[in-house]
Amino acid sequence: MIDEKNLIEGRTGKWEVILGLEVHAQVISHSKLFSGAATNFGAEPNTQVSLVDAGFPGMLPVINQVCIEQAVKTGLGLNAQINLRSVFDRKNYFYADLPNGYQISQFTQPIVGQGTIVLDLAEGHREVGITRLHLEQDAGKSLHDQHPTKTYVDLNRAGVALMEIVSEPDMRSSEEAAAYLKKLRSILRYLGTCDGNMDEGSMRCDVNVSVRKPGDPLGTRCEIKNVNSIRYVAQAIEYEARRQIEVIEEGGTIRQETRLWDPGKGVTRSMRSKEHAHDYRYFPDPDLLPLNLDAKWVESLKAGLPELPDAKRRRFTEKLGLSDYDAGVLVAEKESADFYEEAAKGRDAKLVANWLTSELFGKLNAAGKSIAESPVSAKALGELVGLISDNTISGRIAKDVFTEMFETGKSAGQIVEEKGLRQVLDTGAIDAEIDRIMAANADKVAEYRGGKDKLFGFFVGQVMRAMGGKANPAMLNERLKAKLAG
Incomplete structure (x- = not known):
């Protein structure tokens, strides 16, 4: 045809x-x-x-x-x-x-x-x-x-x-x-x-x-x-x-x-x-x-063959839930597939794939490096994803952490502790900051309650900025909606 x-x-x-x-x-x-x-x-x-x-x-x-x-x-x-x-x-x-x-x-x-x-x-x-x-x-x-x-x-x-x-x-x-x-x-x-x-x-x-x-x-x-x-x-x-x-x-x-x-x-x-x-x-x-x-x-010889790209791609999509595109990118080179599998051990497989194909590959390409030359090891990337998954840090903070990992070779945990980047999960602390921002922006609160829903993003940004980006996003959104609703 x-x-x-x-x-x-x-x-x-x-x-x-x-x-x-x-x-x-x-x-x-x-x-x-x-x-x-x-x-x-x-x-x-x-x-x-x-x-x-x-x-x-x-x-x-x-x-x-x-x-x-x-x-x-x-x-x-x-x-x-x-x-x-x-x-x-x-x-x-x-x-x-x-x-x-x-x-x-x-x-x-x-x-x-x-x-x-x-x-x-x-x-x-x-x-x-x-x-x-x-x-x-x-x-x-x-x-x-x-x-x-x-x-x-x-x-x-x-x-x-x-x-x-x-x-x-x-x-x-x-x-x-x-x-x-x-x-x-x-x-x-x-x-x-x-x-x-x-x-x-x-x-x-x-x-x-x-x-x-x-x-x-x-x-x-x-x-x-x-x-x-x-x-x-x-x-x-x-x-x-x-x-x-x-x-x-x-x-x-x-x-x-x-x-x-x-x-x-x-x-x-x-x-x-x-x-x-x-x-x-x-x-x-x-x-x-x-x-x-x-x-x-x-x-x-046939019995001793390694898992080849097509078979690995099927396993990544069927067992790990990756998209066909992401699986294809990862298995194209054996080194990338091996790196991914090590990083994904015990982690969120889809999240690891996202970080590898977007963040790490992007920085490696910009630096003209191969996966074998990555300053961030597979184990280190897996640790970073683990900190996101268990809510130790937010996805936004994780990007800053990752940049420092790539530049210094330090582990995610070390950077988080040194810079005090742990995510705030204390509802009391989040509520207090929301109350302060609402009090300082009473006119905008009135506008929001009058139908300007787009102002919600303004309040999220103000609270996040005040808390150094460390507020748990889901918790912040939930508490903010409740308070703005009056």
């Missing part, structure tokens, strides 16, 4: 954008896919290279079981078919940072088959299909800006294990593509199989874009290679879709090609014509036997 809001208006009518993503996710492992070389980010160039990675003759690949385990766990997290038999192939092409002259990848028999991801969209949830996940080696890195006439090659990344996760062409807008990447990254981080740090290159995205008139067959697609941020993915899609529409409407045709995203100019640029599978001359790697997995081992 075509969603009208996703259609793009061109000169000749409305166009539909068809999107499929290929995500390269670096496997979290201490060593590479077929060698014992380290995988640490930021190491000095060519300091994490084995003889296998460098393509020395006679060096044979030895498979890393941890990488296999991480791929299977990812497949399970994507609700995908785990193929108990898979094959590693040689993908042949020449490039300076590919020492062997081929990449060990998987072609016809990948380790993971079809699966699904549920997108969290403003209008609700919907599924995007996963075509496959296969394991492959990363290539090295060519450095073109180190010398005016030379290119240097760093092989630290050569041989690092990648999971290539290929979606079905099920997305229809840049917003859906962004939601897909956010959800996929969240799942990978929950599983601990990829850190998802696009700025470090450990998660990279190729975007396949085509356009068509609604109901027409699929158009010719262009692939935008190695886009390294979700924001750039969205921008590249918007530009490329418009470009293709303009080409077609001006009587041209779309060439199937690979393009690059230029973030500085905000455009895609042609890189090369799109390769086909036969260009790479795939064949099974003769140095690696087919990979055969034990079904019981796969089941044991």
